[in-house]
Amino acid sequence: MSDGLMIEVSNLTKRYAGHTAVSGISFAVGRGEIVGLLGSNGAGKSTTMRILSCYMPATSGAVRVAGYDVFTQADDVRRRIGYMPENNPLHPEMRVREYLKFRARLKGLGWRRSRERVDIVLEQCGLTDVSRKIIGHLSKGYRQRVGLADALVHEPELIILDEPTIGLDPRQIRSVRQLIKDLSRNHTVLISTHILSEVEMTCNRVIILHEGKILAADTLDNLQNLMGGSTDQVIAEIAAPRAELQECWEQMGEIEYFDLSAAEGEYHRCALTPRNGTDLRPQISALVRERGWQLRELTRNRPSLEDIYVRIIRSNGEEEI
Amino acid sequence: MQAYWTLTRRELAGFFVSFTGYLIIASAVFLMGLSFVILLYRLQDETTTLPVTQLFFSTPFFWLILLLGVPVITMRLFALEKYSGTFETLMTTPVSDLQVVLAKFTAAAVFYMFMWLPLLVYILILHHYTNHQEAIDWGLIGSAFLGVALLGSLFMSLGCLASALTRSQIVAAMISFTLGFTFFLLSFLPGYIPMTAHWQAQVFSHFALIDQMEDFARGLVDTRHIVFYLSMTLLSLFLTLRVVESRRWK
Structure with a gap:
């Protein structure tokens, strides 16, 4: 018991x-x-x-x-x-x-x-x-x-x-x-x-x-x-030339699509979306180490409970309709 | 049993920490005092063969206290707890519905008897100053108080029922007053039915609260009256229990 x-x-x-x-x-x-x-x-x-x-x-x-x-x-x-x-x-x-x-x-x-x-x-x-x-x-x-x-x-x-x-x-x-x-x-x-x-x-x-x-x-x-497996977006802020970054992301097979934007100084803000829910963070940090770049932020955007909740309720509502 | 005593104590304490408790006692004492003054004037003016207690209980003040006081005492018992939500916390502890109903009734009844204690003081004053020692007979007083207690228990149980029916204290008081006053008015009904031998008149004569109280005040303890009051009290407490249980049927 x-x-x-x-x-x-x-x-x-x-x-x-x-x-x-x-x-x-x-x-x-x-x-x-x-x-x-x-x-x-x-x-x-x-x-x-x-x-x-x-x-x-x-x-x-x-x-x-x-x-x-x-x-x-x-x-x-x-x-x-x-x-x-x-x-x-x-x-x-x-x-x-x-x-x-x-x-x-x-x-x-x-x-x-x-x-x-x-x-x-x-x-x-x-x-x-x-x-x-x-x-x-x-x-x-x-x-x-x-x-x-x-x-x-x-x-x-x-x-x-x-x-x-x-x-x-x-x-x-x-x-x-x-x-x-x-x-x-x-x-x-x-x-x-x-x-x-x-x-x-x-x-x-x-x-x-x-x-x-x-x-x-x-x-x-x-x-x-x-809920959020396929949309685990990773945000990385890296100080590196834009062209080099773009090339790297294009070559990396796991990335579905990416978005580059300039941040202050030499930093670029990269929003990377993986293809099938893989965690991109280890690869990115390895890459940064290999090239000798500066990395100041690396986060994975997990869906919050709020996102999950809204999505679950919405998907249920659609089924009923 | 432990739950019953714990609950009774809390209910009783509830009367004494609230303003209403003292207000009820104060009003009752005021009305008893008025009644006492009237009684003294009457005794001064003329001699009477009636017992003192009967003179006291034949004033309308006694009925005023009973009819107005009891609804105010009982209105909070269930209605307040339902309104504030504490009924839910109470009913989710391992206490039975019967314990709750009995504890609330007991507390109200004890408070009610406490309210009548000043009357005893008046009688003692009378006893001290009268030159007729035999005018105050303790058996008589006991019988009068028995009547007060029995009438009270009937009105109290009606009040419990009324309070269990609603969440609003005001509504509870009004239902309780209506029930009590209806019972009170039944005493006048036999007078309006012409044929006294008729069975209706006989039935209603058993509901004649005024006559029955007069008997008790005269020192006449009639078992029929006792059975009547106790069974009516049990009936309305039983109905109260059913009302409390009814939340399970919904």
Whole structure:
């Protein structure tokens, strides 16, 4: 059981009166993974998470968390997950420590154990200084940490976070992300977001949801290779005579086409597109060394997650038309 | 069980950290005070054979507190949590729906009884200054408080039901007031049905809250009334539980 799957979703469908939020999705998450659920608003991220956290049942399909069915063994599942809903609802009139203690007791921790755990999560989430403050008086960043601390307090195996960085300022976003990354050492984490850079920075694997269906589910590297393989353009800035450069690129068989433009000084900016996804960088650096040129930049333009996302959604849209 | 106590404590604390909790108690104390003053004037003017508690509970202030106070106490129970979203965090912890409903009802009921405590103080004052020691009978007071508690539990459970039905506290209060007031008005119905032997009149006589409260205030503990109140409370708590569970049927 210990190295089995954490989440197994098969053919999950959720219909609300009149519309289908999630239609027949299947995916699996292994233990210790950080997986990002990515999708625009209304793609079905929150619905999926609510079903995973046993808040509401699926219309059809089977969902198992840590080997337990979310519908028939809801209590076993609830004990094993820490869930932070969208917008992170808290009781504003309670003090931080009091709230966490209340949540720990509610989740079935003993009196002494809940005290220990509250101290640990306060420390872990950097809340020790504000532990006696009233939640309603805290800044949004701190409140988000209280939500995280609540999700962690009973040492869950799986942590589900619905848009954990929404509405935070850039510095707070960075600290929350760091916190999530630290968590991944001991927990499985599923986060949903529509901020692409967030997934790029924190997750090992991405599941892209669009209108209730999974469009792609893979590691970021694989997705990049899949989507951008043939267009891995390389940018090189080399100080060399223009004619010589042109000759070299024309002779190099792997280059589909190239573009030369003068940069400041003796430098020329070369945009090189490979023929079939080969990485041109080693060849270029070898060439530069051989000829004794000056090289000041050598980068491969990998498609960002944003490019992948837009492309996947667009290609799906065309199919439907 | 642990979850039940934890929840009850939090709900109860919720009443006392919020402004509304104190506002409710203050208004109730004010109305009780008015009632007490009227009672003293009446006792000064004329002698009466009626028990003191009955005189107190026959003023409209008691019903005002019950009809207006209870919706304000119960309106936040579910509606506020649904509105703020904490209902979701609550329902994703390993607590059962039954524990949640019972904890919220218990907390509201405890707060409600707490609200009536000043009445005890008035009675003690009366007890201290009266020259008729036998006018204050502890059995009588116990029976009156039993009536207050039973009536309260009925109105509280109706309030729970109303609060579970909606996300808006105002709507919850209005539904709860409507339900409570309808029950209250049923007491007047038997008077309008001409034939008292008729079965309708008999049915409605069991719903006559005013008469039943008068019995309790007179020191008459009628098991029929107790059964009526307890079963009505259980019924509406059961309905509340079904409403809370209903999110799983959608």
